[in-house]
Amino acid sequence: MPPQRRTYSKSFKAQVIQECSEPGASIADVVRETSSQAISKNQIAKFMWY
Secondary structure (H helix, E strand, C coil), X not given: CCXXXXXXXXXXXXHHHHHHHCCCCCHHHHHHXXXXXXXXXXXXXXXXXX
């Protein structure tokens, strides 16, 4: 049985994009802050593109 994909709510994605858009913020900083969600830099970058 293949592993189940993680899903993120639209509100969580919007929050992450908002945090990345703030002046001086970096994706790496946001990853550290949201580490409880086990999210990667690549996943955040995908949020920003879609």
